[in-house]
Amino acid sequence: MNFGVTGLVVLAVLALTGVAFVLARSRALASAGGDVRKLHSLPSYYGYNAAMFTAVPALGVMVIWLLAQPVVTQNAVIQMIPAATVAEGSSINLVMSDVRRVADGLDQAVAKGAMTQEQAANLRAGQSDVRGRLAEVGVALGSDVQPEVLAAAQQYRVLTTRWNSLMAGVVLALALGGLALSISVATKDFRARNTVEKGVLGLLVVAASLAILTTVGIVLSMLFETLNFFRLHPWTDFFFGTSWAPNFRGNSELSILPLLWGTLYISFIALAVAVPIGLFSAIYLSEYAGPKVRALAKPLLEILAGIPTIVYGLFALLTVGPALVRVFGRGDQGLLGVEWMSGATAVLTAGLVMGIMLIPFVSSLSDDIINAVPQSLRDGSFGLGATHSETIRQVVLPAALPGIVGAILLAASRAIGETMIVVLGAGAIAKFSLNPFEAMTTITTRIVSQLTGDTDFASAETLVAFALGLTLFVLTLGLNVIALYIVRKYREQYE
Amino acid sequence: MTDATQTNASDAAPKMTKGSLLVQDVRTRRRNAAEARFKAYGMIAISIGLLMLVILVYNIVSRGTGAFQQTFVTLSVELPADKLDKKGNGDIEEIKKVSTFGYSPLLSAAMAQTVRDLGIKTDMKPKDMGEILSKGAASQLRDYVLADISVIGRTATFELLASSRVDGYLKDRVTRDSIANDKNISVEQLDLVDALVAAGVVEKRFNIGFITGSDASDQRPEAAGIGVSMIGSLFMMIVVLVLALPIGVAASIYLEEFAPKNWITDIIEVNISNLAAVPSIVFGILGLAVFINYMHLPNSAPLVGGLVLTLMTLPTIIISTRASLKAVPPSIRDAALGVGASKMQSVFHHVLPLAAPGILTGTIIGLAQALGETAPLLLIGMVGFIASNAPDSIASGLLSPNSAMPAQIYEWAKRSDPAFYERAWGGIIILLVFLVTMNTIAVILRRRFERRW
Numbered sequence: 044m045n046f047g048v049t050g051l052v053v054l055a056v057l058a059l060t061g062v063a064f065v066l067a068r069s070r071a072l073a074s075a076g077g078d079v080r081k082l083h084s085l086p087s088y089y090g091y092n093a094a095m096f097t098a099v100p101a102l103g104v105m106v107i108w109l110l111a112q113p114v115v116t117q118n119a120v121i122q123m124i125p126a127a128t129v130a131e132g133s134s135i136n137l138v139m140s141d142v143r144r145v146a147d148g149l150d151q152a153v154a155k156g157a158m159t160q161e162q163a164a165n166l167r168a169g170q171s172d173v174r175g176r177l178a179e180v181g182v183a184l185g186s187d188v189q190p191e192v193l194a195a196a197q198q199y200r201v202l203t204t205r206w207n208s209l210m211a212g213v214v215l216a217l218a219l220g221g222l223a224l225s226i227s228v229a230t231k232d233f234r235a236r237n238t239v240e241k242g243v244l245g246l247l248v249v250a251a252s253l254a255i256l257t258t259v260g261i262v263l264s265m266l267f268e269t270l271n272f273f274r275l276h277p278w279t280d281f282f283f284g285t286s287w288a289p290n291f292r293g294n295s296e297l298s299i300l301p302l303l304w305g306t307l308y309i310s311f312i313a314l315a316v317a318v319p320i321g322l323f324s325a326i327y328l329s330e331y332a333g334p335k336v337r338a339l340a341k342p343l344l345e346i347l348a349g350i351p352t353i354v355y356g357l358f359a360l361l362t363v364g365p366a367l368v369r370v371f372g373r374g375d376q377g378l379l380g381v382e383w384m385s386g387a388t389a390v391l392t393a394g395l396v397m398g399i400m401l402i403p404f405v406s407s408l409s410d411d412i413i414n415a416v417p418q419s420l421r422d423g424s425f426g427l428g429a430t431h432s433e434t435i436r437q438v439v440l441p442a443a444l445p446g447i448v449g450a451i452l453l454a455a456s457r458a459i460g461e462t463m464i465v466v467l468g469a470g471a472i473a474k475f476s477l478n479p480f481e482a483m484t485t486i487t488t489r490i491v492s493q494l495t496g497d498t499d500f501a502s503a504e505t506l507v508a509f510a511l512g513l514t515l516f517v518l519t520l521g522l523n524v525i526a527l528y529i530v531r532k533y534r535e536q537y538e
Numbered sequence: 539m540t541d542a543t544q545t546n547a548s549d550a551a552p553k554m555t556k557g558s559l560l561v562q563d564v565r566t567r568r569r570n571a572a573e574a575r576f577k578a579y580g581m582i583a584i585s586i587g588l589l590m591l592v593i594l595v596y597n598i599v600s601r602g603t604g605a606f607q608q609t610f611v612t613l614s615v616e617l618p619a620d621k622l623d624k625k626g627n628g629d630i631e632e633i634k635k636v637s638t639f640g641y642s643p644l645l646s647a648a649m650a651q652t653v654r655d656l657g658i659k660t661d662m663k664p665k666d667m668g669e670i671l672s673k674g675a676a677s678q679l680r681d682y683v684l685a686d687i688s689v690i691g692r693t694a695t696f697e698l699l700a701s702s703r704v705d706g707y708l709k710d711r712v713t714r715d716s717i718a719n720d721k722n723i724s725v726e727q728l729d730l731v732d733a734l735v736a737a738g739v740v741e742k743r744f745n746i747g748f749i750t751g752s753d754a755s756d757q758r759p760e761a762a763g764i765g766v767s768m769i770g771s772l773f774m775m776i777v778v779l780v781l782a783l784p785i786g787v788a789a790s791i792y793l794e795e796f797a798p799k800n801w802i803t804d805i806i807e808v809n810i811s812n813l814a815a816v817p818s819i820v821f822g823i824l825g826l827a828v829f830i831n832y833m834h835l836p837n838s839a840p841l842v843g844g845l846v847l848t849l850m851t852l853p854t855i856i857i858s859t860r861a862s863l864k865a866v867p868p869s870i871r872d873a874a875l876g877v878g879a880s881k882m883q884s885v886f887h888h889v890l891p892l893a894a895p896g897i898l899t900g901t902i903i904g905l906a907q908a909l910g911e912t913a914p915l916l917l918i919g920m921v922g923f924i925a926s927n928a929p930d931s932i933a934s935g936l937l938s939p940n941s942a943m944p945a946q947i948y949e950w951a952k953r954s955d956p957a958f959y960e961r962a963w964g965g966i967i968i969l970l971v972f973l974v975t976m977n978t979i980a981v982i983l984r985r986r987f988e989r990r991w
Contacts, residue, residue: 059847078914090983101622109833110833113833113834120787122990133649140555173621184928201982203759232679233730236880240880240881240882243882244792244796244882246788247788247791247792247796248792250784250785250788250792251789251792251793251797251806252790252806253789253852254789254806254809254810254813254852254856255783255805255806257813257824257852258809258812258813258850259821260821260824260828261816261821261824264824264827264828264832265820265823265824266825267707267825278634281846306990319583320586321584321587322583322586323579323580323582323583323584323585324580324583324584324587325577326580327577327580327581327583327584328580328584331577331580339586340584342593343588344584344588344592346591347587347590347591347594349973349974349977350594350905350970351909351911351944351969352910352911352912352913353910353912353944353947353948353969354594354598354910354913354969356756356948356951356972357947357951357959357962357963357966358594360596361601361951361959361962361963362593362597372659387558397592399594402590403585403587406587425688427578430569430570430572430573431573431576432572432573432575432576432577433569433572433573435576436576453774453815456815457815459817460816460818460819461915462818462819462912462916463912463913463948466913466916467948467951467952468661476653487817487819487913489916490819490823491913491916491917494822494823494826494917495916495917496918498577500831508823509823509827512819512820512823515817515819515820516816516817516820518574519817519820520812520816521818523811523812523815524808524812525812527808527812
């Protein structure tokens with residue numbers, strides 16, 4: 044993408060917007076003979092109106108254009124590549140990424156003065172060493188450039204340049220048109236404020252729908268790649284297979300079940316740590332603690348929630364893991380004299396640390412929920428002679444139970460989606476095992492490892508990450524929806 | 539509940555004939571003990587939570603402060619003309635041909651000379667003595683010479699980084715026992731270091747290079763710094779602020795003030811609260827698929843990181859902005875409408891300024907969250923990359939590959955040399971200093987400017 048052209052166009056539109064504001068405002072004032080009282084709206088509204096008409100359609104079209112252009116160009120270029128060029132085990136997308144890399148290389152060569160525009164456009168693969176010349180300007184290519192790819196790349200450049208100049212023309216024309224139109228209507232009887240307010244309302248709606256757009260983007264981006272993945276890999280193996288063994292030479296076994304097991308096991312340990320501690324903390328803080336203790340302990344506990352997960356990850360890898368090995372491992376030199384744990388990364392390590400991270404989630408949510416239980420319930424129980432703890436166990440907790448379940452589900456969704464702690468603390472071995480001292484791996488860990496480093500977006504081994512991501516999204520979304528529904532229902536009960 | 543009380547009452551009934559107010563019967567004692575136990579569980583739970591916080595903070599501080607200290611060696615190095623400028627014509631192109639391999643012997647010789655001058659007895663070869671210095675020392679020397687070639691032929695005094703093993707020895711990370719299988723350092727070298735420390739040639743000093751510098755290769759942990767990735771984080775935060783604040787505020791204003799109560803609004807609201815709980819790594823996948831694979835924005839660029847973090851922060855900002863808009867009493871809106879303002883004017887001229895402190899607080903907290911986020915950055919390639927120079931312009935700051943603070947910490951944590959762990963903890967201290975500052979500002983803003991109605 045050419046940032047130069049885009050940047051210049053944006054600057055030009057902004058400049059026009061400023062001009063429009065000043066011109067429209069002064070024209071409106073002039074039409075009223077300089078008397079503000081004769082205008083329908085305040086003078087600056089005429090300016091805003093003109094600025095809005097100049098900038099919004101132009102910039103809107105530009106954004107849509109920039110989003111659509113890569114697809115259009117790619118489709119045009121893809122037809123130039125004969126099927127024979129696509130090597131076995133490769134795909135058209137891979138060839139396209141080569142095309143783009145060559146085109147970028149040519150762009151850079153021109154920008155650095157190593158080639159002229161004409162040279163870049165007339166380069167022939169047979170005649171000159173394209174790879175060598177591109178290497179000179181710092182663009183490394185994996186293999187020699189095939190003539191078809193070079194021709195496609197040159198066509199790609201031609202099309203991109205053509206589309207870019209067309210875009211600049213259309214956008215500037217729109218801006219100028221908006222400017223002319225808005226200035227021509229800027230007279231004293233024009234209802235400028237109402238127009239501006241309608242426009243602003245439209246922008247507010249657009250901003251609000253961005254949330255939906257994000258969700259749609261998440262789902263679509265993962266859905267398409269997931270479908271691609273299922274075309275390369277049987278979905279039965281993904282959902283019902285029993286082993287995870289990616290192999291970059293192909294023929295891998297990519298089943299989610301061992302990863303899901305690791306994820307759930309670690310989350311279970313985390314919840315087993317966080318729920319009792321968090322719940323009892325919440326009970327103590329809301330029922331027993333005096334205002335001073337509460338004012339001190341609650342924010343302190345909540346610091347745990349504000350610490351970035353990378354810190355917990357490091358804590359797991361370098362502190363908790365080795366400490367656990369000292370207790371449960373090392374044979375005779377260990378504290379227990381047992382040889383259960385060999386490495387610092389293990390289910391227990393990640394689970395314990397994640398549990399610490401989740402304590403404040405459980406405690407502050409439960410705290411709110413326990414506080415929402417009406418005082419009259421407690422008073423009634425005390426009046427019957429129950430002790431404080433009996434009241435809590437038999438009256439307050441049952442009343443707060445749905446809310447607490449919601450809080451725990453939210454914490455569980457958090458645990459399933461947590462990444463950094465498991466990437467650093469859980470290990471990389473996918474297996475079904477009940478031994479908490481063994482290293483295991485999770486969905487998020489595998490997403491990270493399949494998508495970092497050299498990735499080839501035409502292989503099942505990379506695309507599986509999108510299928511994993513989609514599963515993760517659906518899983519956490521389901522938990523969240525249920526949890527939010529329960530919490531909301533519960534709140535309504537006492538309001 | 540009622541059943542339980544009834545059974546309690548009927549159980550207790552026969553005993554009540556012998557009961558006394560002064561002597562507790564068995565059942566009362568048991569109930570009181572249960573009460574005390576229950577209360578103790580609560581206290582234990584809180585103590586465990588707080589203890590974890592203390593352990594965590596203690597761990598970070600005790601392990602990380604070492605990164606702010608570094609071992610330096612002060613050496614006078616002779617820069618002989620016959621080695622560096624063989625033809626003697628002072629042509630800079632000729633001098634550039636001497637690689638760092640040409641400079642290493644000079645350092646070893648200077649080291650040997652210093653040792654001889656101090657009268658330290660050792661039977662090591664100069665080359666082994668030179669290994670006390672960082673592998674980057676030769677290039678430091680070379681850069682110095684190339685910056686001003688008139689120094690050739692003279693003797694200059696340098697402060698050179700010691701190698702990470704020597705640094706670790708002075709910080710008690712490396713001991714004489716632990717280096718038994720280490721090819722990078724020997725016991726004789728450590729003896730020499732001890733002597734040099736006594737002579738004041740080798741000393742630990744505050745390490746400004748860690749705060750301002752860039753990451754270094756696997757071989758030179760002593761030279762790694764977090765400065766450049768700090769700039770990467772800064773650019774990402776600028777992108778987040780510029781995009782998330784206006785969009786978030788606009789969305790909240792619409793939902794809180796204008797949106798009609800219908801199913802579309804409901805969907806948007808449910809959507810936002812769900813987006814707030816979507817795992818951050820999913821946003822990373824979105825960024826990879828949309829911004830990099832589809833739109834072909836450059837890999838590892840802070841712009842892409844900023845865009846991803848914007849999407850991630852938006853729900854947080856929207857939720858807190860809506861809360862502060864809701865806190866502005868309706869009488870303000872009614873009064874504005876009453877004197878003839880339009881709905882839009884009442885919102886933008888009156889409600890929004892009154893809600894501004896709350897919005898700002900929420901934004902700062904959202905930014906702090908985004909600053910510490912790592913997982914999405916891994917997917918858009920902001921790791922495994924050594925950004926050696928600070929960007930020189932805003933465009934290159936946004937578009938040229940860089941790292942971010944948490945991604946840099948992750949990178950260090952993954953390397954095998956324990957010297958990098960110290961860097962990682964040190965980086966965490968810097969990251970936490972930023973987070974604490976931001977949160978403190980947010981709390982102060984809230985305390986000072988928030989109005990109670």
